[in-house]
Amino acid sequence: MKVLLDTNIIIHREANKIHNPDIGLLLYWIDKLKYDKYIHPLTIEELNRYQDVNSVKTMNIKIESYNQLKYQAPLNDAIIQVSNQVDKSQNDLNDTQILNEVFANRVDILISEDKKIHLKAKLLGIADRVFRIQSFLEKATAENPELVEHKVLAVKKVDFAEVNLNDNFFDSFRSDYKEFDKWFNSKAEQPCYVCYSDDHLTAFLYVKIEKAYEESYSDIIPNFEPKKRLKIGTLKVTSNGYKIGERFLKTIFDNALLFRVEEIYVTIFDKRPEQEQLMEMLEEWGFYKHGIKNSQNGQEIVYVRTFNKHLPVNIENPKLTFPFFSRQTDKYLIKIEPQYHTELFPDSINTREDKAKYTENEPHRNRISKVYISHSPDRNLKSGDIVLIYRIGETAPKKYSSTVTSICIVESIKNSFTDFEDFFNCCNRRTMISKEDLRTNWWNKFPNYKPFIINFLYAHSLPTPKPTLNDLIDLKIFKDPMSLPKGFAKLTNEQFDNLISFAYKKKEKK
Incomplete structure (x- = not known):
């Protein structure tokens, strides 16, 4: 497979100082998968325009290990039309030429951090x-678990004092905030x-x-109104293919x-690719640019997320108002x-299960x-619908071991696929089912009746003890254990409200 690396990847990798350490892991996986690394002639031209002569010499020596495209694919009408619509500068036009190598099928994939x-x-x-x-690493680790040599541990809650401040991970914070080390040490007994x-x-x-009225926010423009807020004080995730963000x-x-x-709010500098990616992730989940924050360290962008269950829920795009639902x-x-x-x-684990087996070290x-994934004939679900997850019990009697564990929100439905690869790509990294299992037991199970998929958002874990099948029968949602349908059980508003009220009252009685 031919992998074309964009200019921003090469420059960050081969410059004297590596600005993005994730690139090392990227190249490790490309080599591990025995893919061929390619660079574009325009990338070489840009490298040679560097002002630092020594850096240019160093980079030219290093890029000899990459394959170089000998010819540039001509632009056709479709890509010219897109270029006219989007491109504003010579760099944009160069990026279009690089992207065109994929569009013209001269290379298989392109890896780029450019928006x-x-x-x-x-x-x-x-x-x-x-x-x-990040998305390439997710794909690589999900499709080749046997090649994963590093062990990723679960997200853990610890005190600041338990974290090594001298770790290189914090160098970017020290670069952005002069007082970072002092601030970090002042939080020694606080959780992170x-x-x-x-x-x-x-x-x-x-x-x-x-808390409201306890913060001035005088350095934020426009100034915040008094409200109870959650501040994301520090957030950084390196790319490792495990969707920790x-x-x-x-x-x-x-x-x-x-x-x-x-x-909820956060202040972010816009200096590095990982900060740009963080802002994109926040915007995807309903954060918006409020304004700026001025300090001795410079000017940061302020992102805000309204968080109120009484506000209208976005049914068409539930991520924007997650975890609230209509x-x-x-x-x-x-x-x-x-x-x-x-x-x-993993947050809805059964009390009898071993938590050590389910640490957060997989993308799904x-x-x-x-x-x-389902073969159910009932395919009428739509974005914004609510899905209650019912975990089938393992021990008899099932009416006591089967439980309702979670509340999810439907994001989208996909009912048709061009082929198996299209189906697999829609499932990949969101499910634990292997590619071969997806092919054999789902795609090919009924040759003339293909499965469909529901993309949904894991919003809430119901409190323990969770409602059992016996509770569902007592609530008159089902008549008996045999009355559960094979596909989806549609609930009335009254049944849903009664079940949720019961789940939280059961917690209070515990």
Whole structure:
């Protein structure tokens, strides 16, 4: 397979100082998979325009290890039209020429951190062949688990004092904030969230609850109104293919719910690719640019997320108002076999299961976004619908071991696929099912009746003890254990409300 590396990847990798350490892991995987690395002639031209002569010499020596494209593919009408629509500068035009190598099938995939390249790839219908570092690593680790040599540990809540401040992971914070080390040490006994890979820190999160009228926000323009807020004080995730960023978002939203805040905010510099990716992730999940924050360290962008269950829910794009849902949509109960359940819903683990087996070291566990695959004839679910997850019990009697564990929100439905690869790409990294299993037991199970998939968001884990099948019978949702349908069980508004009320009252009686 031919992998074309965009200019920003090469420059960051081969410059005297590596600005993005994730690129090392990217190249490790490309070599491990025995893919061929290519660079474009325009990349070489840009490298040679560097002002530092020594850096140019060093980079030219290093890039000899890459394959160089001998010819540039001509632009056709379709890509010229997209270029006219998007490109504003000579750099944009050069990026289009690089993207064109994928569009013209001269190379198989392109890896780039450039936002406009990904926009143009989407407009050209080749977004599935243009990757960011993170998305490529996710694909590589999910499709080749036998090649994963590093061990990624679960996200853990620890005190600041338990984290090594001298870790190189924090160098970017020290670069952005002069007082970072002093600030970090002042938080010694406060909690934070961390994730390690082979004993190396790969993700860090700190959140702070700010009460109304206790903060001035004088350095934020426009100034904040008094509200109870959750501040994302520190957030950094390196690319490792395990979707830890989304897992941290779940932690942020869970804390916001727990402390009943009205707003979440974060301040971010816009200096490096990983900060740009963080802003894109936040925008995807409903954060918007509020303004700026001025300090001795410079000017930061302020992102805000309104967090109030009484505000209108975005049914068409539920990520924007996650984890809140509308009670005006349809409600369903979906059955899931126990061997799949906790892999997808680690926060909803059964009290009898071994938690050590379900640490968040797989992409499908860390994602808020999940996928459910079904051959059910009932394919009328739509975005914004509510799905209750029903974990089938393993021990008899099933009416006591089967439980309702989670509340999810339907994001989208995909009912048709061009071929198996299209089906696999829609499922990949959102499910624990292997590619071969997807082919044999799902895609080819009924040759004339293909499966469909539900993309949904894992919003809430019901409190323990969770409602059992026996409780569902007592609540008159089902007549008896044999009355559960094979596909989806549609619930009335009254049944849904009664079940949720019962679940939380059961917690109070515990």
